[in-house]
Amino acid sequence: MASLPWNNELAAALTERKAAGRYRCPRIRTGQQGVNIVVDGRKVVSFCSNDYLGLAANSEISHAFIAAAEHEGVGSGAAHLLTGHSRFHQELELAIAEFTGQQRALLFSTGYMANLAVIDGLLDRGDTVIQDKLNHASLLDGGRISAAEQQRYLHADMSALERRLVASDSARKLIVSDGVFSMDGDIAPLAEMMNLAKQYQAGVFIDDAHGFGVLGEQGQGTIAHYQLEQKPILMATFGKAFGTAGAFVAADEEVIETLIQQARSYIYTTAQPAAVAAATLTSLKLVQQQSWRREKLASLIKQFRTGAQQLGLDLMPSDTPIQPIVIGDDKQAVALGQTLEQQGLLVGVIRPPTVPAGTARLRITLSASHSEQQVNQLLSALEVAHAH
Numbered sequence: 552m553a554s555l556p557w558n559n560e561l562a563a564a565l566t567e568r569k570a571a572g573r574y575r576c577p578r579i580r581t582g583q584q585g586v587n588i589v590v591d592g593r594k595v596v597s598f599c600s601n602d603y604l605g606l607a608a609n610s611e612i613s614h615a616f617i618a619a620a621e622h623e624g625v626g627s628g629a630a631h632l633l634t635g636h637s638r639f640h641q642e643l644e645l646a647i648a649e650f651t652g653q654q655r656a657l658l659f660s661t662g663y664m665a666n667l668a669v670i671d672g673l674l675d676r677g678d679t680v681i682q683d684k685l686n687h688a689s690l691l692d693g694g695r696i697s698a699a700e701q702q703r704y705l706h707a708d709m710s711a712l713e714r715r716l717v718a719s720d721s722a723r724k725l726i727v728s729d730g731v732f733s734m735d736g737d738i739a740p741l742a743e744m745m746n747l748a749k750q751y752q753a754g755v756f757i758d759d760a761h762g763f764g765v766l767g768e769q770g771q772g773t774i775a776h777y778q779l780e781q782k783p784i785l786m787a788t789f790g791k792a793f794g795t796a797g798a799f800v801a802a803d804e805e806v807i808e809t810l811i812q813q814a815r816s817y818i819y820t821t822a823q824p825a826a827v828a829a830a831t832l833t834s835l836k837l838v839q840q841q842s843w844r845r846e847k848l849a850s851l852i853k854q855f856r857t858g859a860q861q862l863g864l865d866l867m868p869s870d871t872p873i874q875p876i877v878i879g880d881d882k883q884a885v886a887l888g889q890t891l892e893q894q895g896l897l898v899g900v901i902r903p904p905t906v907p908a909g910t911a912r913l914r915i916t917l918s919a920s921h922s923e924q925q926v927n928q929l930l931s932a933l934e935v936a937h938a939h
């Protein structure tokens with residue numbers, strides 16, 4: 552028996568959660584990742600992965616992974632600061648620094664850990680971290696574990712941010728924002744943010760999990776999208792558009808060296824398998840060279856938005872592959888998701904606390920691997936479901 556003395560309370564809370572339409576449970580996918588997948592034994596067309604460029608099951612990337620694993624093994628054996636840092640990790644850090652135009656890059660096993668590292672590792676008691684209200688949970692958690700004071704401002708509202716900056720008497724202030732917001736799909740007003748940061752002598756840290764690979768000429772992300780000269784500290788993940796796993800932080804020499812010395816989620820964890828870094832090196836090459844993937848994606852986004860607008864659906868102001876449709880009520884959103892699933896179309900149903908109460912939504916994500924016909928199929932299904 553591995554129960555707790557308060558097991559009954561857990562059971563009651565779970566029942567309550569079910570009744571509220573907020574129960575979560577994983578499905579089982581079999582076979583290849585992609586847009587045509589099998590979940591719980593059924594073939595569906597997926598509109599809910601973050602595999603924006605269709606690279607998650609790319610064979611060239613898989614081959615790089617297999618070759619490196621055969622050469623080095625699967626386990627990395629230790630943390631980076633012991634013997635876990637392989638030549639593939641090193642090569643990838645150099646390549647990412649060059650690709651992002653930053654002095655240095657540092658790999659992390661996950662984006663979650665990279666975000667904890669930056670906020671906890673760079674700030675201390677007496678400092679202030681100022682975050683957009685809709686920032687990813689891992690950024691908010693970084694603020695929670697850090698000794699710095701955490702403040703939040705209204706989503707993408709630069710005058711609200713400025714009021715926070717004016718009011719703070721901390722010598723060190725760090726502004727933190729998603730580059731592309733994960734549940735809304737909009738792009739942060741980064742140019743204004745950089746100007747405010749300069750004016751108030753604050754630092755800026757951008758989490759570009761959803762912009763990296765997708766935005767910018769070669770997929771360098773939100774910073775390239777705005778063609779900024781002055782660069783913020785950047786975190787981006789490889790588990791989304793890059794189709795592999797892990798994450799990096801890119802910044803100036805001093806920032807990266809400080810993370811190596813004192814970021815706990817860098818120091819006290821096993822390095823990601825070297826084969827993953829080898830796979831990501833191939834992924835980086837494809838992201839840079841195959842701009843047709845970004846062009847195809849942009850054209851599908853346009854097709855979807857035009858169609859959804861004609862149906863009178865409640866779209867959000869998003870030019871990215873994240874295209875949420877706000878439903879509002881939790882149970883209604885779940886029911887709509889189920890109706891679509893019965894027709895073989897899988898979309899994300901996002902409920903509080905992931906999004907604010909009363910804004911439950913279908914989170915539709917597009918991939919370069921979708922066909923125009925599949926997007927039309929989704930639009931038709933939405934038309935029917937919406938009419939009921």
Ligand SMILES: *Cc1c(COP(=O)(O)O)cnc(C)c1O
Pocket residue numbers: 660661662663664666687689729733758760761788789790797798
């Ligand atoms: C997915 C995501 C993360 C976490 O990255 P993982 O590598 O999956 O841990 C961090 N921030 C944002 C905005 C994300 O969407």
